Amino acid sequence: xxxxxxxxxxxxxxxxxxxxxxxxxxxxxxxxxxxxxxxxxxxxxxxxxxxxxxxxxxxxxxxxxxxxxxxxxxxxxxxxxxxxxxxxxxxxxxxxxxxxxxxxxxxxxxxxxxxxxxxxxxxxxxxxxxxxxxxxxxxxxxxxxxxxxxxxxxxxxxxxxxxxxxxxxxxxxxxxxxxxxxxxxxxxxxxxxxxxxxxxxxxxxxxxxxxxxxxxxxxxxxxxxxxxxxxxxxxxxxxxxxxxxxxxx
Numbered sequence: 001x002x003x004x005x006x007x008x009x010x011x012x013x014x015x016x017x018x019x020x021x022x023x024x025x026x027x028x029x030x031x032x033x034x035x036x037x038x039x040x041x042x043x044x045x046x047x048x049x050x051x052x053x054x055x056x057x058x059x060x061x062x063x064x065x066x067x068x069x070x071x072x073x074x075x076x077x078x079x080x081x082x083x084x085x086x087x088x089x090x091x092x093x094x095x096x097x098x099x100x101x102x103x104x105x106x107x108x109x110x111x112x113x114x115x116x117x118x119x120x121x122x123x124x125x126x127x128x129x130x131x132x133x134x135x136x137x138x139x140x141x142x143x144x145x146x147x148x149x150x151x152x153x154x155x156x157x158x159x160x161x162x163x164x165x166x167x168x169x170x171x172x173x174x175x176x177x178x179x180x181x182x183x184x185x186x187x188x189x190x191x192x193x194x195x196x197x198x199x200x201x202x203x204x205x206x207x208x209x210x211x212x213x214x215x216x217x218x219x220x221x222x223x224x225x226x227x228x229x230x231x232x233x234x235x236x237x238x239x240x241x242x243x244x245x246x247x248x249x
Contacts, residue, residue, distance in 0.1 A: 012186035014039045014196050022237035037181035039199055041172045042074050058166045063091035070097050071144040076105045078168040079143040098125050120234035121214050122152045136160035145169045173199050188247045194220045209247040
């Protein structure tokens with residue numbers, strides 16, 4: 001997607017492709033020119049057979065868990081597909097979503113879900129949710145993408161929980177889009193995750209502004225040489241849009 005609107009306000013967005021992207025719609029409505037290079041694809045796990053069988057086994061065991069945490073909208077979307085197939089009525093498992101967007105997806109499915117109201121990330125979930133503080137003898141399943149951060153599981157384990165991962169998808173870097181994105185000269189780079197930012201590599205234009213959704217991703221940006229950063233209040237489209245407006249001045 002390319003918008004050719006306001007001259008000289010070039011923004012580069014590199015997150016995975018989405019059918020209806022509210023963030024890009026906000027940029028378009030504000031006449032901010034942007035280029036969209038989705039350098040990463042979200043690929044549902046469909047092989048090897050052992051990995052698919054593990055997902056199915058965990059879904060069948062879903063009622064045995066005390067709590068379930070959905071890391072992302074992608075995790076929620078795929079988990080809902082699996083749960084809908086094997087559980088016409090969800091068992092009494094307490095559900096948590098890392099962010100409001102993920103939570104809304106689960107609520108639209110008809111599930112009751114808790115999510116942090118402040119920080120829309122893992123750290124916010126761990127800090128804000130009283131239900132996740134004392135977890136002695138509690139079992140927790142985490143729906144996520146393969147190879148995600150261990151911060152959540154490590155912290156829950158330290159609080160007494162027995163944690164199980166259910167990996168539902170993989171993040172795959174598209175080498176062609178990555179080369180194209182690295183060749184772009186933009187005033188503002190928008191990176192919604194640390195993994196996307198690391199894939200882009202060290203800064204090439206010292207004047208480029210970087211917009212990120214959290215202090216953790218900002219630290220990665222500093223390590224890559226970015227000197228001009230704006231940290232959004234959250235990864236929500238409205239928050240990231242306001243951060244872009246701030247970055248462009």
